Amino acid sequence: MKLRGVAALSALALALTAxxxxxxxxxxxxxxxxxxxxxxxxxxxxxxxxxEGAEKAAAELGVKLTVADAQNxxxxxxxxxxxxxxxxxxxxxxNPVDSKQASPAAKAAENASIPLVAVDRSVDEGKVASEVxxxxxxxxxxxxxxxGRAVSGDVVHLxxxxxxxxxRDRGRGFEEGLNSGGIKVVASQPADFNRAKGLDVMTNLLxxxxxxxxxxxxxxxxxxxxxxxxxxxxxKDVQVVGFDGTPDGLQAIEDGVMAATIAQQPDVLGRKAVxxxxxxxxxxxxxxxVDVEVKVVTKKNLxxxxx
Amino acid sequence: MSSTxxxxxxxxxxxxxxxxxxxxxxxxxxxxxxxxxxxxSTQNLLNVGVQAAVVAVLAFGSTYVIVSGGIDLSVGSVAALSAMVGAWSSAEAGLPGPVALLLGxxxxxxxxxxNGTLVAYGKLPAFIATLAMLSVARGLTLVVSQGSPLTTPDxxxxxxxxxxxxxxxxxxxxxxxxxxTGFVLSRTYSGRAMYAIGGNEEAARLSGIDxxxxxxxxxxxxxxxxxxxGMLLAGRLSSAGPQxxxxxxxxxxxxxxxxxxxxxxxxxRATGTLVGALVLxxxxxxxxQLQVSPFWQQVVIGAVIALAVLLDTLRRRTR
Numbered sequence: 001m002k003l004r005g006v007a008a009l010s011a012l013a014l015a016l017t018a019x020x021x022x023x024x025x026x027x028x029x030x031x032x033x034x035x036x037x038x039x040x041x042x043x044x045x046x047x048x049x050x051x052e053g054a055e056k057a058a059a060e061l062g063v064k065l066t067v068a069d070a071q072n073x074x075x076x077x078x079x080x081x082x083x084x085x086x087x088x089x090x091x092x093x094x095n096p097v098d099s100k101q102a103s104p105a106a107k108a109a110e111n112a113s114i115p116l117v118a119v120d121r122s123v124d125e126g127k128v129a130s131e132v133x134x135x136x137x138x139x140x141x142x143x144x145x146x147x148g149r150a151v152s153g154d155v156v157h158l159x160x161x162x163x164x165x166x167x168r169d170r171g172r173g174f175e176e177g178l179n180s181g182g183i184k185v186v187a188s189q190p191a192d193f194n195r196a197k198g199l200d201v202m203t204n205l206l207x208x209x210x211x212x213x214x215x216x217x218x219x220x221x222x223x224x225x226x227x228x229x230x231x232x233x234x235x236k237d238v239q240v241v242g243f244d245g246t247p248d249g250l251q252a253i254e255d256g257v258m259a260a261t262i263a264q265q266p267d268v269l270g271r272k273a274v275x276x277x278x279x280x281x282x283x284x285x286x287x288x289x290v291d292v293e294v295k296v297v298t299k300k301n302l303x304x305x306x307x
Numbered sequence: 308m309s310s311t312x313x314x315x316x317x318x319x320x321x322x323x324x325x326x327x328x329x330x331x332x333x334x335x336x337x338x339x340x341x342x343x344x345x346x347x348s349t350q351n352l353l354n355v356g357v358q359a360a361v362v363a364v365l366a367f368g369s370t371y372v373i374v375s376g377g378i379d380l381s382v383g384s385v386a387a388l389s390a391m392v393g394a395w396s397s398a399e400a401g402l403p404g405p406v407a408l409l410l411g412x413x414x415x416x417x418x419x420x421x422n423g424t425l426v427a428y429g430k431l432p433a434f435i436a437t438l439a440m441l442s443v444a445r446g447l448t449l450v451v452s453q454g455s456p457l458t459t460p461d462x463x464x465x466x467x468x469x470x471x472x473x474x475x476x477x478x479x480x481x482x483x484x485x486x487x488t489g490f491v492l493s494r495t496y497s498g499r500a501m502y503a504i505g506g507n508e509e510a511a512r513l514s515g516i517d518x519x520x521x522x523x524x525x526x527x528x529x530x531x532x533x534x535x536x537g538m539l540l541a542g543r544l545s546s547a548g549p550q551x552x553x554x555x556x557x558x559x560x561x562x563x564x565x566x567x568x569x570x571x572x573x574x575x576r577a578t579g580t581l582v583g584a585l586v587l588x589x590x591x592x593x594x595x596q597l598q599v600s601p602f603w604q605q606v607v608i609g610a611v612i613a614l615a616v617l618l619d620t621l622r623r624r625t626r
Binding site: 043044045047048119159162164187188189190194195196199200201203205207208221224225228247248254 | 548553
């Protein structure tokens, strides 16, 4: 009885190891390259899509991908990159929590002679083999132009987390694009990239500015909160433009409550980053800068983005 | 003549002494009414009530914990997890809305019971046990949601809607839970046990209170209230988000403390907590309307929290 139990257990253990090695050893030409992906946060569908794009590319290229989630903490992320360097990964992909605070991570990778690929956000200081990003400033400008095309009059700008690089860049781009249309920003307030805060802040701003015609939100989550606050007015006498092109954002465009969003292609970002990282790990030539297009999504071209 | 002036100041002092937080709230409201013309409209005041609701319900749950001398850092994560379980049960598992809602609330109770067991029977400091739950519940939220927001069932969305334009459901839920909290704290055995345990746990135990069991009740209540708050938040957005309610535990604790409760236990009331939650909501609403720079808003909020508690300690000392 006891023996049989032991036998069953060892069989189970064998089966488990077989399963385990099945997922870790990889077919294709990747050899046994491991790529470390230090992602800023998985608390956001956008970065989940980026991770999924990276995972798909890794599977196709036959490399192993290890993901570390910094939970939006820059210090955490430096530690995670340092851990990657001691694990002997072939290349590290960093999606910085903050561009300005990523240089210690870059230095750690450089000291260990491991190539570093930056994705979605840049690394301000340090050696980077390749930078895969969509242009947030350009995206902000496109948003201003699109909002100017949809409405004229007073508009509100919902900002991301104060001081975060994406909020800075999108906001700057938005302001640069303002003079192209007949819109004027009457209020700019932070809602921290968060849907619930977008709802509250928009509700409050509506009290002080009931006659606004448009809203630009630094991401789709806040835009969706603003749409909730606007209720029936959304898509009719107030046009909302978001940023990111998340599934919920695209759905809002289809429903006619959101005028446009600036779609980045997070899955493409993840994919391109892994491609460059694998090249770097194999010591092949990498592309210094990979631009992934941002696109204005409206009801007209929605079909291209909905999957 | 002088005696009536003395009488008047004594009355004012007594009113303030009984309700330090209320005086602070009134001061804020008066200041904002002067500074922001759109502040003192019926609609805006209703908005403030709705915006206070989530933190208020969380804070009512935290009041039990803080009165009994504990702390619950997990309420924000538990709120998110409960709402996510509710949304997942209906959107992914196809269960009927009311069942999904109940499952979500049950999730909160279970999380609270785990906290309570760790604290009462595992002898873990409440700070550590609930800090662990903060992380576990947030992680499970991500696991359940796979990182994407899920649509809530209609019954949950109802919690975030308006019955009539001037009767928002979140406000009613907040008042209901305010009533429940006041009742539990002052009229039930468990409520009195909470004050006894928070005042002196050893004395409470020696006087025959089953302190371990009462602690279980305390954390289970906190978990349940967190789940209700999570449903309110998700209901307002018709969607449960994986990043919902991040950091709300600190707002809840701030509301309780602004309301005059002591973090060392034994002191605290439902009215105080309600006022505390309203102070935070009024402040955020006002800062938006005044268009204060985003960089300064957090400074102002922090300063007001410190000031409110400072005033409270001062009035206690002078009494």
